[in-house]
Amino acid sequence: MRAHEKDTTIATACVACAVFTYGSVSIFLRFFKDYLDAWTVNAVRYTVAALLLLPFVLILRRRPEARKYASGSRNIWRAALVPSVINVVGQVLWALSPYYEVQAATMAFITKSSFLFTVLFGFMLIPKERLLAKNPVFFIGAAVCVGGVAILFIQKLLSGQQSSLAGMWILVATSLFWGAYAVSVRRYLGGYPLRMSFGVVSIYTAAVLLALMFVFGKWRELGGLGDETLTVLVLLAVSAVVGMVFSHMLYYRGIHGLGPVIATGILMAVPFITYIGAWIFLDEKMTWIQMLGGVIIVFGGVLLVRSKARTERQKALPSEFVAPDR
Secondary structure, eight states: OHHHHHHHHHHHHHHHHHHHHHHHHHHHHHHHTTTSOHHHHHHHHHHHHHHHHHHHHHHHTTSHHHHHHHHTTOOHHHHTHHHHHHHHHHHHHHHHGGGGTOOHHHHHHHHTTHHHHHHHHHHHHOGGGGGGGGOHHHHHHHHHHHHHHHHHHHHHHHHTOHHHHHHHHHHHHHHHHHHHHHHHHHHHHTTSOHHHHHHHHHHHHHHHHHHHHHHHSOGGGGGOSGGGHHHHHHHHHHHHIIIIIIHHHHHHHHHHHHOHHHHHHHGGGHHHHHHHHHHHHTOOOOOHHHHHHHHHHHHHHHHHHHHHHHHHHHHTOOOOOOOOOO
C-alpha cells in the first residue's frame, strides 16, 4: 500500500511539474519572435529535442514489445510516418502563431480545444470511440469549447484586427492537427512505448523542420544577434529541453501513476500558468472577455475528459491520451 501511495505521490508531482513546463512553451515562443523567424526557432528547438531523445529511442528499441513489432510487418520507422507528417504541419502552424499578434495565454487557451478534435477524429477513425456519442456530457463539452473559442474571437472580430484574427485561426488549425496527431499515434503507433513513439516522431519532425528552415528561414541570423546571441541560443535550448523533452517525460510518468484521464485533466491548468508567466515576463494581459472565453474552453475540455473517462469505465475501452508536441 505504501509503495502504491508513493508512486501516486510521485506521479502527481510529475504532472504538477508538467503543468509548469508546458505552460512555459508559448511564453518562450512569444519571446523568440522579437529575435528570430518562426522557421528558425522551430527547427532549432526540435533539433535539440530530437538529439536528446535519440538515445532513448535506441534503448527502447531493445525492449521486447518493440522487437516484436520490428520483426513483424510493423516497423516503428514506417509506422511513424503518418503521425510525423501531421505533427510537422501542426508544429509549423503553432510556431507561426506568435508572429500574428497572438498573446501567449491566448495560444495556450485555444490549443486546449485540441482534445475536442481528438475526439472528433476518433469518431471517424476508431469505431470504439463512437460510443461517446451516447454520452450527453460529450455534446455539452463540445458546445462549451466552441463557445469559448467564439468568445475569445469576438473582440478581434469586432475590432477588425486582421493580423490577430489570422493568428487565432492558425491556432484553431493547430488544435485540429494536434487532435489528428493524437488519433494517428493511437492508430499507427499503438503498442509501442509512448516515449519511443514520441522520440521517433521528433526525429522525423526535426529533419523536416531543418529543411524548411534552410528554405524559408533566416538561419544566418542565429549568429548575428549581437550581445544577445548567446542568451537567445541558450534560451532556445532551454525551451526545447523544458518545453518538449521534460514536459513529455513528466506527463508520461504521470500517466503511468495516475492514468491518462486524471493526468490530462490536471493539464487543463496549463493556460492559467501561462497567463501568470506571460504577465510577469512579457507584460501581457488579457481582457476580461478573453479570460472568460479561455476559462470556458478549459471547462469544456474538462467536460470532454470526463465524458471520455465515463465511457471508458462503462465499456472498458483502452485509454490513450497523447499530449500535443510543443
